[in-house]
Amino acid sequence: MKDTGKSKGDITRERIIRTALELVHTNGFNRTSLSAIMAAAGVQKGNLYFHFDSKEALGLAVIETARDNYFTYLKRHIRHPDPLEKIKELMDAVFTLHCRRNFVGGCIFGNIALEMGDLNPAFAGRIIAIFQELKQMLAEYIQAAQRNGTIRSEPTADRLAGHVLAAMEGSIMMAKLNKSEAELQNCLQMVQYLLTVGGCSAGGTSGRPDAS
Amino acid sequence: MKDTGKSKGDITRERIIRTALELVHTNGFNRTSLSAIMAAAGVQKGNLYFHFDSKEALGLAVIETARDNYFTYLKRHIRHPDPLEKIKELMDAVFTLHCRRNFVGGCIFGNIALEMGDLNPAFAGRIIAIFQELKQMLAEYIQAAQRNGTIRSEPTADRLAGHVLAAMEGSIMMAKLNKSEAELQNCLQMVQYLLTVGGCSAGGTSGRPDAS
DNA sequence: AAAAAAATATACCGGACGGTCTATAAATTC
DNA sequence: GAATTTATAGACCGTCCGGTATATTTTTTT
Numbered sequence: 470m471k472d473t474g475k476s477k478g479d480i481t482r483e484r485i486i487r488t489a490l491e492l493v494h495t496n497g498f499n500r501t502s503l504s505a506i507m508a509a510a511g512v513q514k515g516n517l518y519f520h521f522d523s524k525e526a527l528g529l530a531v532i533e534t535a536r537d538n539y540f541t542y543l544k545r546h547i548r549h550p551d552p553l554e555k556i557k558e559l560m561d562a563v564f565t566l567h568c569r570r571n572f573v574g575g576c577i578f579g580n581i582a583l584e585m586g587d588l589n590p591a592f593a594g595r596i597i598a599i600f601q602e603l604k605q606m607l608a609e610y611i612q613a614a615q616r617n618g619t620i621r622s623e624p625t626a627d628r629l630a631g632h633v634l635a636a637m638e639g640s641i642m643m644a645k646l647n648k649s650e651a652e653l654q655n656c657l658q659m660v661q662y663l664l665t666v667g668g669c670s671a672g673g674t675s676g677r678p679d680a681s
Numbered sequence: 682m683k684d685t686g687k688s689k690g691d692i693t694r695e696r697i698i699r700t701a702l703e704l705v706h707t708n709g710f711n712r713t714s715l716s717a718i719m720a721a722a723g724v725q726k727g728n729l730y731f732h733f734d735s736k737e738a739l740g741l742a743v744i745e746t747a748r749d750n751y752f753t754y755l756k757r758h759i760r761h762p763d764p765l766e767k768i769k770e771l772m773d774a775v776f777t778l779h780c781r782r783n784f785v786g787g788c789i790f791g792n793i794a795l796e797m798g799d800l801n802p803a804f805a806g807r808i809i810a811i812f813q814e815l816k817q818m819l820a821e822y823i824q825a826a827q828r829n830g831t832i833r834s835e836p837t838a839d840r841l842a843g844h845v846l847a848a849m850e851g852s853i854m855m856a857k858l859n860k861s862e863a864e865l866q867n868c869l870q871m872v873q874y875l876l877t878v879g880g881c882s883a884g885g886t887s888g889r890p891d892a893s
Numbered sequence: 894a895a896a897a898a899a900a901t902a903t904a905c906c907g908g909a910c911g912g913t914c915t916a917t918a919a920a921t922t923c
Numbered sequence: 924g925a926a927t928t929t930a931t932a933g934a935c936c937g938t939c940c941g942g943t944a945t946a947t948t949t950t951t952t953t
Contacts, residue, residue, distance in 0.1 A: 476920090476929085476930090481930080481931085495799060496799075496800070497711075497796060499709075499711055499712055500711055500800070502909075502910065502911085503910080503911065503912085504909080504910080504911095512931080512932095513931065513932045513933065514911095514912085514913095514932085514933075514934095515913095515914090515915090515916095515930090515931060515932055515933065515934095516930070516931045516932070518911095518912075518913080519929085519930060519931070520930090523911080523912080524911065524912090573799055574799065575795060575798070575799075579795065579854060580795050582854055582857070582858045583787060583791065583792050583795050583796070583854060583857065584709060584795070584796060586787070586857050586858045587707060587708075587785055587786065587857070588708070588712070593858060596858060597858055597859060600855070600858070623874075624870070624871065624874060628867055628870070628871065629871070631855075631863075631864055631867050632848060632867060632868060632871035634851070634855075635848055635851030635852045635854070635855055635864060635867075635868060636844060636847055636848040636851055637851065638850075638851035638854055638855075639846070639847030639848055639849065639850035639851030639852075639854070640847045640851075642791060642794055642795060642847070642850055642851070642854075643812070643843075643846075643847055643850075645794070645795065645798050645799070646794045646798045646805060646808060646809055646812070647809060651843075652843055652847060655840050655843050655844060655847075656844060656847060658836070658840070659836065659840065659841070659843075659844035659875065662835075662836060662875060663871065663874060663875045666878070688899085688900090688950085688951095693900080693901085714939075714940065714941085715940080715941065715942090716939080716940080716941095724901085724902095725901065725902045725903070726902085726903080726941095726942085726943095727900090727901060727902055727903070727943095727944095727945090727946095728900070728901045728902070730941095730942075730943080731899085731900060731901070732900090735941080735942080736941065736942090
């Protein structure tokens with residue numbers, strides 16, 4: 470038969486990754502055992518090791534898939550032409566994701582960053598690159614909004630983007646810990662304050678956030 | 682002999698906690714094995730289990746000691762009478778700590794928050810309380826500065842404090858991941874922007890941060 | 894000094910871990 | 924349809940894990 474895209478092995482491989490992704494997201498990498506992945510994916514050990522050389526290799530594939538899912542999801546939710554609105558849409562999309570998960574798991578990239586940052590250079594390198602992508606995405610929107618006049622021009626777009634990303638990760642940490650969206654909403658408002666108050670010419674499309 | 686404070690057992694117990702604290706800080710709780718603690722503390726298993734009922738009990742004692750060390754350290758480094766300066770001193774003290782560690786380990790509370798937040802309610806509860814203490818500390822300084830006129834009065838002190846704490850944790854995560862203090866310094870500056878720019882009457886003792 | 898309590902040492906346990914090896918079963922190629 | 928590659932299954936291994944049970948030493952009390 471001609472090659473029609475996905476072979477049986479590909480499907481199994483993807484199912485393993487998808488299953489492992491969910492388990493790693495909620496339990497962390499080290500606490501997710503191969504046997505747990507095998508049981509959840511309905512796969513025997515020999516099969517798993519046919520598709521992946523090691524647990525680390527599977528972990529890297531999981532990170533890659535998580536990244537792809539994440540950016541696909543983000544791009545699907547950022548539709549507004551105005552750059553400042555795009556930033557809000559981005560943050561809102563991220564935070565909605567965590568609310569839907571009932572704050573279980575938190576940010577899988579942040580989790581891996583803290584769990585493996587000091588232990589596995591390969592993992593750390595991939596997470597660094599993913600955060601860099603995210604920061605770049607934010608920085609482009611911010612820069613456009615600065616040219617637009619809807620965001621203050623004083624601190625560099627890069628600096629502002631770095632802070633927004635850090636604040637988001639910190640807020641997600643607090644949300645996971647407290648099982649509450651309060652800190653996520655607060656982050657959204659505080660970032661709006663930081664970006665728009667003082668030194669920006671126009672109020673943009675939504676104006677200043679209220680202090681409710 | 683009369684009781685002169687620390688018995689031999691107390692000293693051993695403290696040595697175990699101190700050793701475990703360092704190991705947990707750099708490797709995480711789950712990846713720190715009892716045998717590693719035993720080897721590093723020069724203690725046999727029977728001795729360890731004489732002082733602690735379980736690994737979890739030891740972990741809770743470690744968190745408690747880390748908390749005490751942390752607040753003692755902070756209070757020692759916050760000396761300025763001006764509340765806005767106190768906030769800067771606090772952040773600076775925290776960040777200096779991480780620089781001195783060469784960004785290895787990061788924030789032990791944040792680490793445990795992400796590692797155990799979904800898995801161990803006892804751990805999560807203690808970390809929640811510690812972050813609450815920190816937030817309260819920040820909120821008091823912020824509120825004083827708001828009355829002072831050196832910090833804008835619009836968002837609640839509580840809201841601002843929550844954001845500062847989240848931003849700090851996120852920055853420490855990035856610093857640990859990238860082994861760089863850049864994100865810590867950026868956090869300090871962005872927080873100063875957020876707190877002081879727009880709506881505050883006076884420039885305080887140090888004025889606006891430059892964008893270097 | 895004897896008795897009691899506190900503190901430390903050591904051997905052991907069941908189980909889970911990541912990983913390897915070999916045997917098949919299924920699909921593809923020739 | 925035979926050969927060969929791809930894919931799956933399952934038994935096995937050495938190691939380390941947290942925890943227990945017991946023995947021994949040290950300290951304190953009487």
